[in-house]
Amino acid sequence: MSKVTAALPHKSLHDHERKFLKLAGEGLAHEKVGGAAAMACLLDMVASWHATRVNIEFGEYCKRWVSEGNAKSKTADRLLRNLLGLDDNPPPRRIRRAA
Template sequence: MSNVTAALPRKSLMEHELKFLKLAGDGLAQEKIGGALALACLLDMVASWHATRINIEFGDYCKRWVSEGNAKSKTADRLLRNLLGLDDHLPPRRIRRAA
């Protein structure tokens, strides 16, 4: 029996993603209503992206994370949707299966 475990994919942010996070962090920190929650959600997104085994670009992961309703409040959700350019999109509808 072997004690070898599969390695997680190595992930690193691209330069434009790093700049985005810095600007987003500064912007959300300035928001008086919901900014702290949205900033906590952004941190959660980064940690979740690193933890997932799925090989997906960070920006795509963030959009999916928000679209799936993972924000902690309506205000944080609104701020994150605005930040990611999702404010014009409706939330995804669940597909009903025929019985």
């Protein structure tokens, strides 16, 4: 019996995505209301993106993650929507998050 498992897609952040995360983290750290919750959501997005088998760019994954209502606090949701430049567009198709 073989113990072969399907390989996850190789994922790595592009330079502009790493710079975005660094600037986003610094900016959210200065937000007195909701900044810590938004930073925790940002960390969750990175971990979830790496764990998902869907081959999707990080920026697009983040936008979908927030649009689907995964931020648990209204302030974090507002901060992340502002950060990602989201407006009132209809939500995209749901993506699967790894457990």
